[in-house]
Amino acid sequence: MNAKRVVLLDSEAVQALRDPAHRKHQRVLDEMDFAFKRAARTQRIHVAVPATVRVEAGWDRTAAAWAFANRFPIADIPLGPKHADFAAGIRKRTGVSVGDAHLGSAIQNAEAERVTVLTSDPADVRRVAEGKRVEVVTL
Numbered sequence: 119m120n121a122k123r124v125v126l127l128d129s130e131a132v133q134a135l136r137d138p139a140h141r142k143h144q145r146v147l148d149e150m151d152f153a154f155k156r157a158a159r160t161q162r163i164h165v166a167v168p169a170t171v172r173v174e175a176g177w178d179r180t181a182a183a184w185a186f187a188n189r190f191p192i193a194d195i196p197l198g199p200k201h202a203d204f205a206a207g208i209r210k211r212t213g214v215s216v217g218d219a220h221l222g223s224a225i226q227n228a229e230a231e232r233v234t235v236l237t238s239d240p241a242d243v244r245r246v247a248e249g250k251r252v253e254v255v256t257l
Contacts (some may be wrong), residue, residue: 122162124230125153127192129217130238131257132167132175135187142238142257149236149255150190164230166193168201168220195224212245222246 127135127146134142135150153163167177172194179188195201201223208226209219218239225233225247234253235243243254 122230123153123164123232123234124224124228125149125163125165125234125236126195126221126224126228127165127167127171128221128235128237128239128243129171129175131236132172132177132187134257135190136175136177136184138186145257146236153234154190164193165191166195166224168195168217168224169197170205170220171217174215174217195220201227208246208248211248214242214246218242218246222248225252226250 130142131146134140134146137143150165153165177184177187197205197220201220204223204227205216205219208214208222209216212219214222221235221243225235232253233250234255236255236257237243238257240254240256243252
C-alpha cells in the first residue's frame, strides 16, 4: 500500500456504502467522492478495507446485493502473517474485535503520509492506532 494517503473503512462504513437506506449512506458516499476526486488529481490515494472488516460487514463481492459497493476501487487488505501477528497483539492489549484489530494493524503498517479512517466508532479507532497519527472521520 504505497500511497500518499490511505483511506480505510470500518464495518459500519462498509454497511452504509451498500445500503442507500442506511442513515450514513450519503456521508460515506461524500467521503468516497472526495477521496476519489483527489486521487484523480495528482494526489495518490488508496482506499482499502481490511478483509476481516469486510467479512464482519458481510461484504461478499460475488453477491448481487453488493454490486453498488463493488463499483468502487476499494482494495482488500489481506490478513496475512504480518497483519495477523500485529492484529493479535492489538486485540490482546485492547480487547477490541478481530475486525478492529485488523484495522489497527492496517493503520499502523500503512506506508503513507496520511491515514484516514471512516468510522462510526472513533474511540476504537484511536485505541487500535495506539498512538500512530490517524485522521478519524466520524460517520
